[in-house]
Amino acid sequence: VSENFAAARKTEKIYPYLLDKNVQKLSIDVKNTIAKNIKAMIAHKLGSVAVFSTSNLILAKFVGLVEVGFYSNYYMVISAANSFAGQFFSSITASIGNLIALESNQKKADIFKITEFMVAWQALVIGCGFFTLLNPLIEIWLGKQFLFDEAIVTWLIVNFYLTYMRKAVLAFRDASGLYWNDRYKPIAEAIINLAASVYFTINYGVVGVIWGGIISTLLTCFWVEPYVLFRNGIDIKLKDYFKDYLQYAVLSVLTAVVSKWLYTSLFNDVSIINFILGVILCLAISNVVWIAVFRKREEMAYLRNVARDKFGMNFF
Numbered sequence: 001v002s003e004n005f006a007a008a009r010k011t012e013k014i015y016p017y018l019l020d021k022n023v024q025k026l027s028i029d030v031k032n033t034i035a036k037n038i039k040a041m042i043a044h045k046l047g048s049v050a051v052f053s054t055s056n057l058i059l060a061k062f063v064g065l066v067e068v069g070f071y072s073n074y075y076m077v078i079s080a081a082n083s084f085a086g087q088f089f090s091s092i093t094a095s096i097g098n099l100i101a102l103e104s105n106q107k108k109a110d111i112f113k114i115t116e117f118m119v120a121w122q123a124l125v126i127g128c129g130f131f132t133l134l135n136p137l138i139e140i141w142l143g144k145q146f147l148f149d150e151a152i153v154t155w156l157i158v159n160f161y162l163t164y165m166r167k168a169v170l171a172f173r174d175a176s177g178l179y180w181n182d183r184y185k186p187i188a189e190a191i192i193n194l195a196a197s198v199y200f201t202i203n204y205g206v207v208g209v210i211w212g213g214i215i216s217t218l219l220t221c222f223w224v225e226p227y228v229l230f231r232n233g234i235d236i237k238l239k240d241y242f243k244d245y246l247q248y249a250v251l252s253v254l255t256a257v258v259s260k261w262l263y264t265s266l267f268n269d270v271s272i273i274n275f276i277l278g279v280i281l282c283l284a285i286s287n288v289v290w291i292a293v294f295r296k297r298e299e300m301a302y303l304r305n306v307a308r309d310k311f312g313m314n315f316f
Contacts, residue, residue, distance in 0.1 A: 040179035047186020051193045051216065055209045058194075062201045070146055071206060073138060074153070078160050081126050085164065089171045096175035105235040110298075112234050113244075116168040117299035120248035121290055123164045124255060128286040130157045131256040132263045133278050136270045148206070155210045161252065162217045165245065169225045176233040182224055189220040251293060259285045 012019055026034075055075070059068045099111055131154070135147055148156075173179075197212025204211070223238075230236045259282050266281075267274040294300050 037177060037179050040183040043183050044179055044186045047190045050190035051186075051213065054194060055197070055213070058197050058201050058209050058212075059206060062198070063205055067206050070148060071209075073142060073146060074134065074148065074156055077134065077137065078130070078156065081130075082160075082164065085122060085167060089167050093171055093175050096171055100172070100176055100233065108234050109236050112168065112172055112236065114299045114302050115171065116241075116244065117294075117297070118303070119165060119168045120244075120252075123161055124248070124252040124290055125283065125286045126164070127157055127161050127252055128256045128259050129279065129282045130160065132260040132282050133275060136275050136278065139270050140272060140275055152207050152210070155207055155214070157256075159210050159213050159217070161249070162214060162222065165248075166217075166221055166225060169229055172234060173225060173229050176229070178228055178232055181232055182228045185220050185224045185228075189216045192216040192219055251289065255286050255289045 056068050056072065059071055096111075096115075100108060103111075134153055134157070135150070138147055173182075193212050193216035195212075196215045197209045200208030200211045202208070226241050227238055230238055230241065262285070263278050263281060267278065291300070
């Protein structure tokens with residue numbers, strides 16, 4: 001209550017027109033626009049809850065509570081990375097909104113490409129670390145008896161990568177207010193996810209619920225979200241977006257495979273010291289590879305200039 005009171009007083013000082021009593025009612029068009037966007041946002045929220053909150057229920061019903069516990073351990077670690085990144089993108093949404101409202105189409109496209117480039121870089125670093133060290137982390141934390149097979153862990157990381165790579169598009173969509181334009185997407189995603197997860201979990205066990213998430217993402221979010229954004233907000237060709245996406249994904253896969261091969265070659269047993277060294281190894285390999293491959297791209301030049309001008313860093 002105190003925080004809200006202080007914020008209200010400060011707001012009234014900065015924007016005194018908010019205290020003006022001589023105000024006009026909103027037009028019917030504005031009210032209708034607000035109402036339809038609220039309905040669309042509710043649909044998106046319900047779809048998100050349906051997709052990300054049903055995995056444990058499906059596993060408990062068709063596989064067992066033990067597997068739910070195993071899955072929850074992995075999911076908690078992966079969710080922590082997503083939540084950490086989510087704070088960053090939540091903080092820049094307002095800046096992106098200002099960009100969309102004031103800047104030219106070319107400027108919007110350029111900043112989107114830089115944001116997508118940063119997202120892909122982060123996805124590479126985190127995905128490489130997960131692919132190499134997720135099972136060692138679970139073993140150190142809980143013990144060997146709580147480990148999933150490598151195949152299941154790999155699919156978990158694929159699902160993580162597909163979800164993480166949506167962050168730039170979602171940040172620009174939220175800032176653009178394009179909820180109404182893809183209002184049916186979350187419903188379709190939820191239905192496909194539920195049907196696919198139940199079917200594959202019944203027939204293939206734990207990995208089935210992960211496949212359900214991957215299939216629903218590929219059939220809906222993967223192409224619908226960028227299509228809606230580029231058609232209504234950002235002047236970028238969809239084929240160019242997917243061309244960059246493919247380059248980022250291929251490099252991520254190759255880097256992750258090399259990192260894991262080096263880690264398993266250098267360290268035979270799982271220990272805290274080896275895990276820390278593995279983290280350093282993954283960070284070094286993933287960042288060096290990314291910088292070496294994309295050092296001549298415009299996005300890298302922009303980030304290099306920002307690092308030099310804002311932080312005095314001049315090492316990539």
